Amino acid sequence: MAQILTQRENEIINKKMKGLSLTQNESNILSKSIRPKLDEIKKINADLLLNKLEYNQKAKSIEEKIKKLILNNIEGVQSIILCGSAIQTNYKEYNDIDVIVATKKVLTENKMEKRRLIWKIQDLAKKEGLNLDIQIYAEESIINQYPSSPSLIYQLKDSKIIYGKIKIPNKIELSSWDLRMKLDWSDIVDAYSTGNEIYYAIRNIMLVILLMNRKVDNYELNNSVINMLGRDLASRLKEDKASRIEKKLVLNYIRVMSNYLAAELRTNPKWGKIEILNQ
């Protein structure tokens, strides 16, 4: 069996739990080795990691297809990055696969041309049974935006590079401006919005709250939305099956939270600069 704590450390834990007094040396081991190890263990989401480590035959074939589609249709690809629920769940629970394509230089200034290219690849992917959500950026743009882009920070957290490489900055440095701008996405929903749009508006708010707490954790983000709404309502919103009254209640909550957070970010100087070390 793999051991995280040594036999000596286990003995010290047992001694401490029995209420016996520790020697100076044992106390040192407890504070300098045992506690730091336990603190590190706490940060690990073992279920998530095991899920990711599990071999999934489907994954290799899907990723090969995506790589081929992108490389055959886009010039000057620097790297292909997959992110979102497909990657986070090792292709077990997902609606679409989020693909970020980093190009060596700006592909085109013509937005329509870029959009047509994305549609073309998405159509080709559909024929292969893949539902892709593709974003194309110049590599430089990704690197410049990353430290202050809440969306990119979260997208790239549990991402997988399937082609090439990209050097993501280690340091995240957000300002209250960045988070206020992110919050604005939650203000565009209204009673006519779909349940899915409302779901993502509340997820957006939770993402801002987590970043204010210096956390970049997709698993915690999903859980916090479920804890907030309840699993049933979260599912109904995602599937656009929520009733009008449910949508109205969530919208009211979004308004209250968004206004509160925006005011807090604007007026409290502690949010001027939020530094997070990218691990």
Place this chain on the structure above:
Amino acid sequence: MGKNRDIKSVVVLLANTAVHEIVAKHTNRPESKPFLEAEAAEYRSQTENAYEKYNWNQRDKDHIRQEAVKDVKKVLSSKYPDVVFHVEEIQAVINEEMKKLEL
């Protein structure tokens, strides 16, 4: 969705594009500029998607323009009172964005 509802969507998205353009221009934090500009571009792209649904007549366009200007003023004063800008900028940015939509 009805046309009135689509007009409202265009107005909200257009206003957000303009708000982000103005904030990106006046932010005192240059590191945030690439992100703020990218956000404005993302709103612009969504505005284009919503705008493309109809062939708007001149009355619709004027209405969108006026409502968007009102919205920008409202958002900037309620959410970004700390941004210093000239009021005339709002009209200019909305006009510029409308021009881009027509291309």
